[in-house]
Amino acid sequence: MKIILNLEAELYFQQGLRQNKAEKFSEAIANFDKALKCKSDYPEALSQKGFALGCLGRHMDAIACFDLTLLLRADACWVWHNRAIALGKLERHDEALNSFDRALEFNFNSPTIWHNRGITLCDLGHYEKAIISFERTINLQPDAYWAWNNKGNALKQLGRYEEAVNSYDRAIEFDPNNVMAWHNRGASLSNWGRYEKAIVSFDRALAIQPDYYKAWLHKGITWEKLQHYSEAIASYNRALQLQPNDHVILYNKARCYALQNNIEAAIENLQQAIILCPEQYLQMIPTHSDFDKIREDGRFQALIQQPNH
Structure with a gap:
């Protein structure tokens, strides 16, 4: 009987996995529940159910699933990681940071965990520490343009605009069409007083994504700093078309x-x-x-x- 139940649990689990990959999360949860009914101590099903719940915005329920998973498998680094993501969504950033640290205990060389830990440190306003986390990602994966971009964001928050621009340049080197990196580069140049270069960066962002209203907004702000008010108004009008x-x-x-x-x-x-x-x-x-x-x-x-x- 136990063998049959285990086989049924595996069948439902595989169906749930396929539905998770297809982003049919409600259906996936139903199958994971069926799997868990057949086999209650099934950490993979609990973990995947937590992932699906998180994708539906049900972060408290997701954390409950992750906690049950960790009772069965305390060294599951990606469960600690996903638990941290869910905690961050609930703005429980200190708890999220602790969960990322537990994930790193079991997978110290994961660039993704180090990167998302850095995001949490930014959420806490700990920008210097965030930079260290992003640099760990970059050391492990030098072409991680997302880490270069977020390192730039942390440097910008510290007013270290030249270093921020250099970091955005590395992000763009690995992903030339990264609209956020071009935009963030422009914002740092503007804050640094390099207004003409900032406008060039905003124009590059808008060439990639013409409906990126933040680039129109910050281009307008930069034109204002140059006291080119007609150009500023024209940029604001484009932003206003997108955000009336x-x-x-x-x-x-x-x-x-x-x-x-x-x-x-x-x-x-x-x-x-x-x-x-x-x-x-x-x-x-x-x-x-x-x-x-x-x-x-x-x-x-x-x-x-x-x-x-």
């Missing part, structure tokens, strides 16, 4: 129009930004120097004196 309800874009447009002394357009965009986020902008605009040219205009005064709901 982004109050930051509307507010940035309003500032540019105010700096050009275009009162009507400034007021129109400010009104839209205020509708979307009144608390923020009704407190900010009365004293913001970018509105000095239009501050005495009656329409501006009426706008800033409306009640803050």
Whole structure:
């Protein structure tokens, strides 16, 4: 009887595996449950069920499955890893970090574990430590463009813009069409004060993915830094086509129009930004120097004196 149940469990498990690979996660879970009904101490089925649950966003349930798996097989490094991913999704980053460390106990030379550990350290704001984790990935897999990109992100957070740009350059070397690396490179160049080079990077990102609104937004911000307000507005307009309800874009447009002394357009965009986020902008605009040219205009005064709901 036990042999028959084990064979049935294996059959259901294999069906579940195929459904996981086909991203039919609900069906996969049903088959893993059938496998576990035949064989309750089946760590592979528990682990794969946890993976499927995580893919459906059911992270608490996924962690419960991973914990049961680890009771049966404490050295399962990828279960520790997937458990850490689920904990991170729940913003339980300290616990996630501990789980990644347990995974590394059993597979110290996994570039993926080191990389995802670095992401968690970034989530915790521990950027120096994150860089060390990303470098471990890179030492194990030098062409890991994703690790070069995220190392650049950590360096950017520390204000180490030249090093960040160098890291993005390595990411691009291994993946020339990586839109995020081109965008992030542009953002670092802009923060570093290399505005023209930043715009070139944003243009490269947009050549790859024309609907990447963040590149249009940050290109606009960089044009503003160069005091090229018409070009900034044109970039913001493209961003706004992709994200019509982004109050930051509307507010940035309003500032540019105010700096050009275009009162009507400034007021129109400010009104839209205020509708979307009144608390923020009704407190900010009365004293913001970018509105000095239009501050005495009656329409501006009426706008800033409306009640803050």
